[in-house]
Amino acid sequence: MAFVLYGAPLSPFVRKVMYLLAVSKAEYKLKVIVPGSVPDDFVTISPLKRIPVLQDHDFYQADSSIVCNYLIETLDHDDLTQLIPANAQQRAHMRWLEKFADYELAPWLTFVVFRQRVLRKAAGKTPNEERIHEALSVHIPPLLDYLTQQLGSNHYFVDNRLSLADIAITSQMVNFMHGGEHIDKVIWPQLSDYFERMQAMPIWHNLLTREQATLDKIHASIKPKAHD
Numbered sequence: 584m585a586f587v588l589y590g591a592p593l594s595p596f597v598r599k600v601m602y603l604l605a606v607s608k609a610e611y612k613l614k615v616i617v618p619g620s621v622p623d624d625f626v627t628i629s630p631l632k633r634i635p636v637l638q639d640h641d642f643y644q645a646d647s648s649i650v651c652n653y654l655i656e657t658l659d660h661d662d663l664t665q666l667i668p669a670n671a672q673q674r675a676h677m678r679w680l681e682k683f684a685d686y687e688l689a690p691w692l693t694f695v696v697f698r699q700r701v702l703r704k705a706a707g708k709t710p711n712e713e714r715i716h717e718a719l720s721v722h723i724p725p726l727l728d729y730l731t732q733q734l735g736s737n738h739y740f741v742d743n744r745l746s747l748a749d750i751a752i753t754s755q756m757v758n759f760m761h762g763g764e765h766i767d768k769v770i771w772p773q774l775s776d777y778f779e780r781m782q783a784m785p786i787w788h789n790l791l792t793r794e795q796a797t798l799d800k801i802h803a804s805i806k807p808k809a810h811d
């Protein structure tokens with residue numbers, strides 16, 4: 584049986600898993616689960632009611648990092664195994680940067696900017712531009728400064744080779760972009776170039792083309808408000 588992935592493609596955590604599934608050409612069915620309106624029994628496979636969840640036969644795992652590592656270990660696909668650096672220090676560094684993306688970038692790039700600009704609007708509510716402004720002016724710049732310092736003049740974050748850290752970081756940047764923002768080329772030129780290079784990679788390109796179609800539908804369904 585093919586894998587079943589529970590989640591929504593616009594989630595940065597689901598996107599991480601979809602990237603790996605696409606690289607390995609593994610068969611899977613996507614069962615769309617939208618956070619906030621999950622089925623009552625979803626808690627049985629996702630204790631925190633979060634997406635993604637991956638089902639492999641009767642085995643379920645929640646959390647993108649756990650799922651990605653499971654796919655890397657079980658699928659035995661060269662392009663996946665290469666996402667894990669060969670030496671222990673680099674692996675630790677990669678895990679740190681993946682964690683940084685999931686727990687430090689996500690709260691601002693995704694849970695504020697993307698959520699306010701896309702999800703709130705789709706729900707017929709007005710984005711809280713004050714919260715967005717605070718994220719953009721106070722919280723996000725130090726995170727991008729840190730990433731700039733970590734990247735240096737390299738093409739990738741760890742050992743200058745594509746790793747799971749790049750997948751996690753890029754995935755959060757995608758939500759930032761979907762939220763109508765960009766990495767300022769004047770302030771963070773290396774990071775801006777990095778994100779452009781990542782988006783040009785065929786797997787990201789294909790995923791993002793499909794996401795754009797979903798975003799276009801969301802935007803088209805948003806009814807303008809009287810005071811908008």
Ligand SMILES: N[C@@H](CCC(=O)N[C@@H](CS)C(=O)NCC(=O)O)C(=O)O
Pocket residue numbers: 594595596618619631632633634635645646647648685
């Ligand atoms: N650490 C988790 C985070 C997953 C996560 O926060 N997913 C969001 C969607 S982007 C979610 O399901 N939120 C619903 C909630 O927290 O109730 C992972 O890496 O999978």
